[in-house]
Amino acid sequence: MDLQQMRYVVAVAETASFTRAAERCHVVQSALSHQVAKLEKELGARLFERTSRKVWLTRAGEAFLPSARQALEAAERARAEVAAATGEVRGKLTVGSIPTVAAVDLPAVLRDYRLRHPHVRIALRAGSSERLVEQVREGVVDAAFLGVQPGFRPQGVRDRELAHGQHVAVVAPDHPLAGEEEADLRRLADETFVDFAEGSAARSQSDDAFAAAGVPREVAFEVSGVELMSRMVRHGLGVALLPAPFAAELHGVRCVPIRDGPVRVERLVWSRFAPSPPAAAFLALLDELP
The missing domain is CATH 3.40.190.10 (Periplasmic binding protein-like II)
Structure with a gap:
């Protein structure tokens, strides 16, 4: 068993493909497949199940993968420590x-x-x-x-x-709130919101602030990225609550300070x-x- 074989196994597991794994490792597929098969023979267990369209880890492969990653990380760190010593x-x-x-x-x-x-x-x-x-x-x-x-x-x-700071309301340029100097959560109660996934730390900051204020709200759109959130706000699909320093860098939207808004650290x-x-x-x- 050697590090190169482990590197091949990790690549196949992460790409779910011997072809893509070989491309990532800059070797021909036959060489990679041969080394994986050689390792499986040494271990006495198949690490992957294969069909013409799909590759997936066996239970033995799932057990082997974390240790293989740790071994590769340890080798990487050893090289870094030697370089640091020089x-x-x-x-x-x-x-x-x-x-x-x-x-x-x-x-x-x-x-x-x-x-x-x-x-x-x-x-x-x-x-x-x-x-x-x-x-x-x-x-x-x-x-x-x-x-x-x-x-x-x-x-x-x-x-x-x-850093420690507050959120602001992010609205479209033609939104009624766009010209306001300040607002509060009660003023936002009837708005439709674009927010992060329920249960995430980013979402809970806003949820907890509304709950503390005793104000209900409707989150109609859940997104995973700020880019999409900003575009949806820009098109008038809803409003969002985002940290003030970050929101200030968004283009095509307006930021309105919220007196009782969420606080983020x-x-x-x-x-x-x-x-x-x-x-x-x-x-x-x-x-x-x-």
Whole structure:
């Protein structure tokens, strides 16, 4: 058993295709298939079931996959540690972020990081705050930017507060509220809302604010991305509640301050274990920000 075989198994599992896995690994399919079959023979169990159209993990494959990923991550970290010992940061950095992060200019931070550490491969994952905490805890993500309610404290990770602010109502330019200097949740009670999925941290901030104010509301459209949300608001399909610093950067909409609106805290989370050299360099860069 070697790391290359593990890399092939992970690629097949993630692409659900031997052809796409071979393309990802830059090898011919026959070579990849041969190595997977050789590993299966050594393990004494099939890792994949195959048809002409579909590939999926067997129970043995599902059991093998997490350990294979851990072995590849350990090898990656070992290379990074050796490079760091010689004064060079190498390896991979995986950063997670909610779509509406506003406490830092993330593209600018990643640009500065790349300039400092050109040999580090950077990956960015977008997701919900809850899922990002899980991924940091699992070691899949090195550090992540969250948007949560004031009382939320993530478990099993290290964290610190980055920013604290309120939401605003985001409306179409021709909406009756567009010219208002301020409003409250009761004024929004009869509006149709575009919001994130029910149960998510992003959604619960607004739900809890309306509940605390004793004001009902109708969420007619649930979306997973801010781009679609903004477009739907722009076309008059509904209104949205978004963090003020982020909403201010949206085009073609109007932002109205809400007196009793939701409050959001942005937090940075990272592993409670010693960070890899690329992750340590990223955290150090963030510490330098004003």
